[in-house]
Amino acid sequence: MIGNPDWFTIRKWGGWGLTPKTWQGWVYILVMVLPLVLVTAIFRLSPETIKTVTLVWVSIIMLDVFDMMIHLKRDEREEKHEALAERNAAWFIVFILAFGMIIKALVTQNPDAVLDPVILTALFGGVLVKALTHFYLRDK
Amino acid sequence: MRTKIKEFRARHNLTQSDLADKVGVRRETIVFLEAGKYNPSLQLAHDVAKVLGTSIEELFIFN
Numbered sequence: 001m002i003g004n005p006d007w008f009t010i011r012k013w014g015g016w017g018l019t020p021k022t023w024q025g026w027v028y029i030l031v032m033v034l035p036l037v038l039v040t041a042i043f044r045l046s047p048e049t050i051k052t053v054t055l056v057w058v059s060i061i062m063l064d065v066f067d068m069m070i071h072l073k074r075d076e077r078e079e080k081h082e083a084l085a086e087r088n089a090a091w092f093i094v095f096i097l098a099f100g101m102i103i104k105a106l107v108t109q110n111p112d113a114v115l116d117p118v119i120l121t122a123l124f125g126g127v128l129v130k131a132l133t134h135f136y137l138r139d140k
Numbered sequence: 141m142r143t144k145i146k147e148f149r150a151r152h153n154l155t156q157s158d159l160a161d162k163v164g165v166r167r168e169t170i171v172f173l174e175a176g177k178y179n180p181s182l183q184l185a186h187d188v189a190k191v192l193g194t195s196i197e198e199l200f201i202f203n
Contacts, residue, residue: 075165076181077172 001064003028005072010082018065018072032061090126097123142201145174148192163187 007025008018020026036057040050074082101114149159156174160167163184172178173188180188182196189196 075169076184077169077178078166 001067002032002060003064003068005068008068008072010069010072010074010078012085018068032064094123094126141176141179141203143174143176144199144201145170145188145192148194148199149174152192154191159188159191162191 004024007020007022007028009021011017011019018025020029036054039045039053045053097119101116101119105111105114145159149156154162156170157167160170164187165184169178169184173180173184185196185200189199192199
């Protein structure tokens, strides 16, 4: 798309995403972030327009970063380490979300507390992604 | 697991970086491979053996 995966390395220690490893990576960040800052700061736009511009621009950045993360070159040891780290993180997140919703429902005595659509989408989406991954890998 | 990668690499006058480039992995992977701390895939073991002109059996020693 826009960025080059060779400019970045996978972020290992501070969450998800990419960390620049070359000067082009830093330039990419500057070029991608600056227009958003300028458009929202310099031009007198309505709050609605700013919201729309931000949403569109951030979506483009996220898609591009996601694309680079997929295409970033890793050797087999890095792939194994990344897979294990992502699995452990996913298990932790699922445990906290599921256990947290149950505790919240019990404490507040409100079953609706477990029906947060964002959390439910994340959990069921995760189930779907896991199933699709196994389906894709079943003959490999 | 022990390996003779370092020994064979020296015979071929290759650095860890050279070997890493030839088999398409990072130098760190070769470091851990030589130290017997990383269990490689059959493909990588084959590639390393091929570059070093030997066999997998000769290169990797399993206790």
